[in-house]
Amino acid sequence: xxxxxxxxxxxxxxxxxxxxxxxxxxxxxxxxxxxxxxxxxxxxxxxxxxxxxxxxxxxxxxxxxxxxxxxxxxxxxxxxxxxxxxxxxxxxxxxxxxxxxxxxxxxxxxxxxxxxxxxxxxxxxxxxxxxxxxxxxxxxxxxxxxxxxxxxxxxxxxxxxxxxxxxxxxxxxxxxxxxxxxxxxxxxxxxxxxxxxxxxxxxxxxxxx
Amino acid sequence: xxxxxxxxxxxxxxxxxxxxxxxxxxxxxxxxxxxxxxxxxxxxxxxxxxxxxxxxxxxxxxxxxxxxxxxxxxxxxxxxxxxxxxxxxxxxxxxxxxxxxxxxxxxxxxxxxxxxxxxxxxxxxxxxxxxxxxxxxxxxxxxxxxxxxxxxxxxxxxxxxxxxxxxxxxxxxxxxxxxxxxxxxxxxxxxxxxxxxxxxxxxxxxxxxxxxxxxxxxxxxxxxxxxxxxxxxxxxxxxxxxxxxxxxxxxxxxxxxxxxxxxxxxxxxxxxxxxxxxxxx
Numbered sequence: 001x002x003x004x005x006x007x008x009x010x011x012x013x014x015x016x017x018x019x020x021x022x023x024x025x026x027x028x029x030x031x032x033x034x035x036x037x038x039x040x041x042x043x044x045x046x047x048x049x050x051x052x053x054x055x056x057x058x059x060x061x062x063x064x065x066x067x068x069x070x071x072x073x074x075x076x077x078x079x080x081x082x083x084x085x086x087x088x089x090x091x092x093x094x095x096x097x098x099x100x101x102x103x104x105x106x107x108x109x110x111x112x113x114x115x116x117x118x119x120x121x122x123x124x125x126x127x128x129x130x131x132x133x134x135x136x137x138x139x140x141x142x143x144x145x146x147x148x149x150x151x152x153x154x155x156x157x158x159x160x161x162x163x164x165x166x167x168x169x170x171x172x173x174x175x176x177x178x179x180x181x182x183x184x185x186x187x188x189x190x191x192x193x194x195x196x197x198x199x200x201x202x203x204x205x206x207x208x209x
Numbered sequence: 210x211x212x213x214x215x216x217x218x219x220x221x222x223x224x225x226x227x228x229x230x231x232x233x234x235x236x237x238x239x240x241x242x243x244x245x246x247x248x249x250x251x252x253x254x255x256x257x258x259x260x261x262x263x264x265x266x267x268x269x270x271x272x273x274x275x276x277x278x279x280x281x282x283x284x285x286x287x288x289x290x291x292x293x294x295x296x297x298x299x300x301x302x303x304x305x306x307x308x309x310x311x312x313x314x315x316x317x318x319x320x321x322x323x324x325x326x327x328x329x330x331x332x333x334x335x336x337x338x339x340x341x342x343x344x345x346x347x348x349x350x351x352x353x354x355x356x357x358x359x360x361x362x363x364x365x366x367x368x369x370x371x372x373x374x375x376x377x378x379x380x381x382x383x384x385x386x387x388x389x390x391x392x393x394x395x396x397x398x399x400x401x402x403x404x405x406x407x408x409x410x411x412x413x414x415x416x417x418x419x420x421x422x423x424x425x426x427x428x429x430x431x432x433x434x435x436x437x438x439x440x441x442x443x444x445x446x447x448x449x450x451x452x453x454x455x456x457x458x459x460x461x462x463x464x465x466x467x468x469x470x471x472x473x474x475x476x477x478x479x480x481x482x483x484x485x486x487x488x489x490x
Contacts, residue, residue: 164417164447171263171449172368172490 076185077156084158086118086185089170092150093178102178103151106170113166116157123150123193154185251439252426256399257387259422259483260414262450262465264490265365266349297330358464361450369465370487372474373407378430383464383474385483387443396421400446410463413452422447423486425479445486 044050079085089106093099103120110117126148131140158166167182174180183189270278291299307313351362361369373386388403390396397419404414421444428440464474468489472480 160418161420164420164422167417167449168261168447168488172488174263176267 076187082160084155084160084163086154086156087158088183088185088189089153089155090150090181090183091152091178092148094146094148095177096147096149098175098178099149099151102173102175102180103153105173106153109166109169110153110155113162115155115162115166117153118156119152119154121152121154121193123152125149251437253438253441254390254396254399255387255441255443256390256396256403257385257443257445258400258404258414258416258448259385259445259487260371260404260412260448260450262361262369262371264368268366268490294330294333298334301329301331358466358470361465363465364467367467367490368488369467370471371412372464372466372471374462374464378433382476384479385445395419396444397446400444400448404448408462412450414448415451417447417449421445423482425482427478445483447486 077085091099091103091106107117107120109115128146128148130144130146132143133139134141170180350365353360353362355363357363363369371386372383374381374383377384386403386407388399388406390399394402397416401416404412423445425443425445426440427443428434429438434440466474468484468487471483471487475483
């Protein structure tokens with residue numbers, strides 16, 4: 001009732017403001033516009049065009065930016081009777097192209113056989129200096145620098161029945177000059193990837209002493 | 210592959226068993242209990258080992274592969290930038306040509322040139338070439354006759370399987386090494402025992418897993434069947450030869466064969482089952 005009265009009053013007001021308009025349609029339009037602007041109680045929720053301009057609900061949910069947490073130690077799954085736990089397939093060698101291609105081959109094979117690959121990472125390159133004794137004298141001189149590259153593919157929840165087949169395929173396709181081994185994943189392996197913090201260790205040692 | 214087939218098959222089996230009547234189910238369970246109590250199965254169990262010698266060298270390339278590799282090498286060479294050593298070679302060559310000119314002034318050269326004057330890049334290259342000539346790569350084949358099946362050094366580019374000639378009943382057959390299962394041991398231990406019991410062989414092998422890779426079932430001939438035992442079931446386990454150097458085996462009873470040579474040695478039925486799990490590169 002109140003709203004109806006408001007409408008009537010407003011109609012009178014707008015008629016005074018707007019110039020003489022003949023058609024009913026234009027009158028209705030102007031009254032609608034005026035209603036939208038002046039009315040505070042939202043009667044138009046029932047209108048079919050309600051919320052026509054809304055778009056915020058269509059955007060992806062933008063989470064508040066959180067700071068990077070410390071990388072958590074993942075729970076290493078234990079082996080069950082039919083499945084292996086988490087194990088690392090290490091590929092290492094002097095020739096980087098061979099090592100990388102072989103590790104990529106293993107990763108693709110796992111994807112193809114639906115074997116779950118947890119992680120696939122590289123360990124830092126180790127440089128070995130080959131020093132030879134000089135013919136005359138006792139001084140050693142640098143002959144060559146050999147770099148050992150290592151790539152690791154971490155596999156979890158592999159079925160025990162599939163494992164011999166997988167190993168067979170991988171061993172038969174091992175290239176020359178590439179070392180291949182399978183190791184159980186452990187906490188120490190995970191921690192070995194992190195950099196050492198000498199100041200922290202120094203302070204800890206001071207506290208303990 | 211066997212795995213997806215099993216996945217489809219199992220739900221069907223479950224549906225069938227759940228829809229059977231309770232009576233039938235109870236009967237089945239009672240007979241199962243009876244069976245585990247002491248009734249022996251008429252089938253004898255055997256464990257066998259599929260010992261493989263892995264390829265030592267990579268396979269030779271086919272002509273198409275060779276030409277493609279050459280093409281890729283050339284493309285990579287043409288697209289690459291000059292390395293430090295190659296730049297030094299060019300600089301030295303330019304310096305030599307400048308030295309030959311009449312109005313050459315050695316003070317105009319750069320500071321760090323004086324160290325490199327003694328040993329030029331070309332000298333280094335010559336030294337390295339000399340060293341390369343002294344290097345002897347290992348031979349790609351050990352010089353063993355390719356047809357000699359008793360040597361494990363043949364066909365280094367392919368994987369070989371060990372076969373044993375055994376007396377089965379009245380005839381001599383070529384088989385994968387197998388031995389009868391004894392109570393109280395796992396089938397994998399049976400396979401390990403089969404490998405260890407080979408006469409005259411000191412083979413160190415790594416078994417690839419506890420799960421068998423293949424299965425073969427055969428019935429005894431009629432006259433032996435009356436003594437008890439319908440036949441035998443053989444479970445195969447895969448193993449990889451770990452030590453390459455071992456004493457040469459007796460020529461007559463052992464053979465290292467490739468997958469395509471298996472048909473010359475094995476019986477057709479046996480071959481059909483064995484072929485399923487042997488993988489040639």
